Amino acid sequence: xxxxxxxxxxxxxxxxxxxxxxxxxxxxxxxxxxxxxxxxxxxxxxxxxxxxxxxxxxxxxxxxxxxxxxxxxxxxxxxxxxxxxxxxxxxxxxxxxxxxxxxxxxxxxxxxxxxxxxxxxxxxxxxxxxxxxxxxxxxxxxxxxxxxxxxxxxxxxxxxxxxxxxxxxxxxxxxxxxxxxxxxxxxxxxxxxxxxxxxxxxxxxxxxxxxxxxxxxx
Numbered sequence: 001x002x003x004x005x006x007x008x009x010x011x012x013x014x015x016x017x018x019x020x021x022x023x024x025x026x027x028x029x030x031x032x033x034x035x036x037x038x039x040x041x042x043x044x045x046x047x048x049x050x051x052x053x054x055x056x057x058x059x060x061x062x063x064x065x066x067x068x069x070x071x072x073x074x075x076x077x078x079x080x081x082x083x084x085x086x087x088x089x090x091x092x093x094x095x096x097x098x099x100x101x102x103x104x105x106x107x108x109x110x111x112x113x114x115x116x117x118x119x120x121x122x123x124x125x126x127x128x129x130x131x132x133x134x135x136x137x138x139x140x141x142x143x144x145x146x147x148x149x150x151x152x153x154x155x156x157x158x159x160x161x162x163x164x165x166x167x168x169x170x171x172x173x174x175x176x177x178x179x180x181x182x183x184x185x186x187x188x189x190x191x192x193x194x195x196x197x198x199x200x201x202x203x204x205x206x207x208x209x210x211x212x213x214x215x216x217x218x
Contacts, residue, residue, distance in 0.1 A: 002043075002044060002045075004040075004048055004049075004052045004053060004056055005056045005059065007040055007043050007048075008053060008056040008057060008060065009056070010043075011036060011039065011040060011043070012057075012060060018032075022060065022061045029054050029057045029058055029061070030050075032057060033053040033054045033057060034050065036053070037050060040053060071169050071171075072172060072175050074165070074169075075162070075163055075165050075166055076172070076216045076217065077217055078163040078165075079160060079162060079163070079217050080160075080161030080162070080163070081160075082159070082160050082161075082210065082213060082214060083157075083159040084156060084158055084210055085132075085157045085159075086156040086203055087132060087133045087134070087154075087156075087203075088132060088155040088200065089130070089131055089132075089133045089136050089139075089152065089153050089155065090128065090129075090130050090150075090151070090155055090188060090189055090200055091128070091129045091130070091131075091139055091143070091148065091150070091151050092127070092128050092149040092150040093126065093127045093128075093129070093143060093146045093148055094126060094146065094147035094149055095122065095123070096146060098146070099122075099127045099143075099146060102143050102146060103120060103127075105142045106118075106129075106138055106139060106142045109135075109142075110131070110138065113135065115132075116131070116132045116134070116135055117130065117131060117132045117157065118130070118131050118132075119191055128189065130155075130157070130189065130191070130200060133153065152188055152200075154202060154204075155188060155200045155201065155203065156200070156202070156203045156206035157198050157199065157200050157201075158198065158199050158201070158206065158209055158210055158213060159196060159197070160197055160198075160213060161196050162196065163195070164195055166195065167194060167195075173197070175216075179212050179213075179216065180199075180209060180212055180213075183208055183212050185205050185208060185212070186201065186202065186205065187201060188200040188201060
């Protein structure tokens with residue numbers, strides 16, 4: 001059975017930025033209720049009293065303050081080392097039967113080199129390789145017969161070490177990526193392990209992205 005509270009909650013959950021703004025307490029609930037009345041009444045199928053909507057928003061805001069702010073902030077405050085690397089290139093190749101062999105050859109070559117950034121991920125249809133730009137010639141030598149889908153230069157990586165609790169608290173990545181989105185940061189790639197994640201951004205945006213993540217700890 002639909003209730004005003006359930007309709008309000010479902011509506012807010014479809015608006016990620018609005019959801020976070022409510023948790024921060026920066027929205028006037030009366031004004032918000034007035035603006036969403038038409039949509040709520042359409043969903044409810046009959047007239048809805050504005051007062052009931054305001055009360056539902058207030059209750060939801062209080063719940064969000066606990067679910068989002070307290071639990072997530074506890075993890076965010078314990079973010080560990082933040083590492084930045086610059087002068088990176090991101091290659092995307094079509095998946096093929098020979099790509100893994102080419103990767104093995106590439107790794108064999110770069111293992112002898114010091115301070116080289118390398119990471120790779122494989123999807124259903126694509127293989128992604130991120131390397132220090134100084135070894136672009138090796139990638140292009142080994143993958144010359146592979147289908148190149150995209151190449152992005154002048155990138156930087158930011159690697160963030162997360163506390164182990166990150167795997168049992170929902171919303172950690174959303175919380176961080178939302179802050180980056182607010183600052184207009186374009187994320188080219190996301191690479192993650194259990195307790196680390198790395199984002200790739202344009203070198204012109206890395207300073208802002210680093211500050212956003214660092215400020216989350218304060």
